[in-house]
Amino acid sequence: MSDRESKKEADEAPTLPRLYERDAAISAAEAAIDALGREFAAGGIELGSLLLYSGKAGLGKTSMLRRVRMLAGRQGLTVCSGRAGEQRGNEPFYLLRQLLLPELLRLEPEQRREVLGPWHDIAGPAIGLVVPTGERADPQSVRVGLDYVMTQLARLKAPLVMLVDDLQWADLESLGWLESFAQRCPELPVLLAVAWRSGELPEQAQAFRALVAANPHRHLEFKGLQPKATEKLVREVFPDTAEDSFCRQVWAVTDGNPFLVNALLAKLRESGIEPVHENVLLLHDLAAEAQGMDREYWLAKLGVNTFNFAQAAAMLNTQIAIPVATRIAGMTPAAAAPRRRRSPSCAASRCCTARPRVRWSSSTRCWPPRSTSRSGWACAPRCTARPRRSWSTPGAR
Ligand SMILES: Nc1ncnc2c1ncn2[C@@H]1O[C@H](COP(=O)(O)OP(=O)(O)OP(=O)(O)O)[C@@H](O)[C@H]1O
Numbered sequence: 001m002s003d004r005e006s007k008k009e010a011d012e013a014p015t016l017p018r019l020y021e022r023d024a025a026i027s028a029a030e031a032a033i034d035a036l037g038r039e040f041a042a043g044g045i046e047l048g049s050l051l052l053y054s055g056k057a058g059l060g061k062t063s064m065l066r067r068v069r070m071l072a073g074r075q076g077l078t079v080c081s082g083r084a085g086e087q088r089g090n091e092p093f094y095l096l097r098q099l100l101l102p103e104l105l106r107l108e109p110e111q112r113r114e115v116l117g118p119w120h121d122i123a124g125p126a127i128g129l130v131v132p133t134g135e136r137a138d139p140q141s142v143r144v145g146l147d148y149v150m151t152q153l154a155r156l157k158a159p160l161v162m163l164v165d166d167l168q169w170a171d172l173e174s175l176g177w178l179e180s181f182a183q184r185c186p187e188l189p190v191l192l193a194v195a196w197r198s199g200e201l202p203e204q205a206q207a208f209r210a211l212v213a214a215n216p217h218r219h220l221e222f223k224g225l226q227p228k229a230t231e232k233l234v235r236e237v238f239p240d241t242a243e244d245s246f247c248r249q250v251w252a253v254t255d256g257n258p259f260l261v262n263a264l265l266a267k268l269r270e271s272g273i274e275p276v277h278e279n280v281l282l283l284h285d286l287a288a289e290a291q292g293m294d295r296e297y298w299l300a301k302l303g304v305n306t307f308n309f310a311q312a313a314a315m316l317n318t319q320i321a322i323p324v325a326t327r328i329a330g331m332t333p334a335a336a337a338p339r340r341r342r343s344p345s346c347a348a349s350r351c352c353t354a355r356p357r358v359r360w361s362s363s364t365r366c367w368p369p370r371s372t373s374r375s376g377w378a379c380a381p382r383c384t385a386r387p388r389r390s391w392s393t394p395g396a397r
């Protein structure tokens, strides 16, 4: 990025951190948002399009979505955004509620009734607007109801920008609906931007994978920053003192991952290490620490069941009867089996005497640990059709 461009970006987005090497992504988002606003003002309806961002942890997907939000806000477009929760994948429609509920709650009661229409009792509970009756709704009906709600919301709030972050953690109900909505999106004045971690989408996301494959021009896979941009990040923190070889080594140990670069820079500042050549050898270990690969990180990888099992085994001291430990842990024998396999000493016998190496400390007491979500290290023809201004409302009955 040239200095002039950087300055322009900084002027335009005073509250957002500067994003290096994302010019193409930002321009594509700008073009999509401009087109949506302009073509809607000119009477268009079927204007929907996609922005798809993937990349490993820390490469800037959330930052990019924030940028899209800012660009849309500047054009006065309505923005709905939702983020899947790493620990909320078992909650049906959790992601969808994050996405739609705030905007639905902002509506007047009369408008809300209109949006829900005849699907009040079916779609309402899914998006958290109506208290569930306890009866299990037919999933297909819920989906049709949600399509109806979405169409009505888009009609009321058009043009609409929808941002979905961390799709890899989406509950399957939201994922299924989003997959079909993404296909339908061209029929509506909606720009849908979705971000997910590369290689972490669940197996069930086949339709989404197919959608990405069918829209390569809308998909950007983020990579680590180049040495030059990494150096700029270092010099933002150490403007006068950073030596070239030090900057180069920061890039080498972080692979240009901006999250990791920032975390490493924070560690350096905290520990008072000078950014000079003679300290380059310290960077490797500091980067591992900054990455959070400490004891808590490895414990978190074990999962709650494994931890509960280990805790139960620790209570039994040296006489660990597996069925007893399983009962104490409140697990079924089937659920306990994979935990036992993780312990070589438990694999061969029903009773093992090995003492699990769990040291009780303040960090193990607070379990499960708050995930830092960083464990996974390691543009297009616009829709120019301007059809009749009519609203197709699926599921109207
Ligand atoms: N292109 C970039 N230039 C400078 N800094 C960046 C860039 N991209 C991201 N960052 C910074 O790196 C950090 C991580 O970014 P972000 O949270 O957007 O990553 P992410 O891809 O969403 O990660 P995760 O998969 O863990 O959610 C943030 O502090 C952000 O400001």
Ligand SMILES: [Mg+2]
Residues within 6 Å of the ligand: 061, 062, 063, 165, 166
């Ligand atoms: Mg993110």
